[in-house]
Amino acid sequence: MKKRRLFQKKGGKHNDGQVPLQITSMADIFMILLVFLLKGIATDTINIAPTNGTKLPIGVNTQMMTEPALQVEISKDAVLIEKDFISRLDNYRIPAGATGPDGLPGFSERLTKEREREKIIAQANDSVKIDSRAIILSDEKVPFSTMKPILRTLAANGYSDVKFAVVKDQ
Numbered sequence: 001m002k003k004r005r006l007f008q009k010k011g012g013k014h015n016d017g018q019v020p021l022q023i024t025s026m027a028d029i030f031m032i033l034l035v036f037l038l039k040g041i042a043t044d045t046i047n048i049a050p051t052n053g054t055k056l057p058i059g060v061n062t063q064m065m066t067e068p069a070l071q072v073e074i075s076k077d078a079v080l081i082e083k084d085f086i087s088r089l090d091n092y093r094i095p096a097g098a099t100g101p102d103g104l105p106g107f108s109e110r111l112t113k114e115r116e117r118e119k120i121i122a123q124a125n126d127s128v129k130i131d132s133r134a135i136i137l138s139d140e141k142v143p144f145s146t147m148k149p150i151l152r153t154l155a156a157n158g159y160s161d162v163k164f165a166v167v168k169d170q
Contacts, residue, residue, distance in 0.1 A: 048137060051080070054076075056139070056165055058140075070114060070131070071135050072136050079104055081111070081114070086107050087104040092142050092146055094146055134163070136164050
């Protein structure tokens with residue numbers, strides 16, 4: 001009889017070795033892990049959508065861009081900055097009679113306006129910095145003779161970090 005008393009709880013109930021599971025604290029832990037994993041996996045990519053008819057080249061060594069930048073689009077008929085028409089092209093080429101420091105009328109002036117807008121925003125908000133990034137959405141048929149003055153003008157206006165948008169090769 002003494003043996004039974006040693007292994008019995010007070011009140012006569014038997015201890016079967018099972019401990020009730022605390023679900024509340026485990027649910028909190030799983031929720032924290034879920035949020036952490038989703039934050040680590042999710043990336044905010046920028047939305048790049050060329051106009052109709054512009055076919056981006058295929059790229060092999062690509063990486064996702066997560067921060068917005070000035071978008072310059074070069075298509076068969078025009079050069080656009082942030083979807084706004086800047087200058088006309090003739091079959092991917094700068095027209096022979098085009099005037100301007102870069103051969104594209106209005107291109108340098110628009111870049112200057114974009115830079116001034118960034119300066120005003122940076123003065124009003126200390127957390128905003130003047131950006132030197134630009135993304136070029138160029139049709140795969142644009143010749144280098146058209147690309148060169150555009151790149152030169154971008155660099156002259158402070159856009160030194162230029163990246164090209166491509167379609168990732170599968």
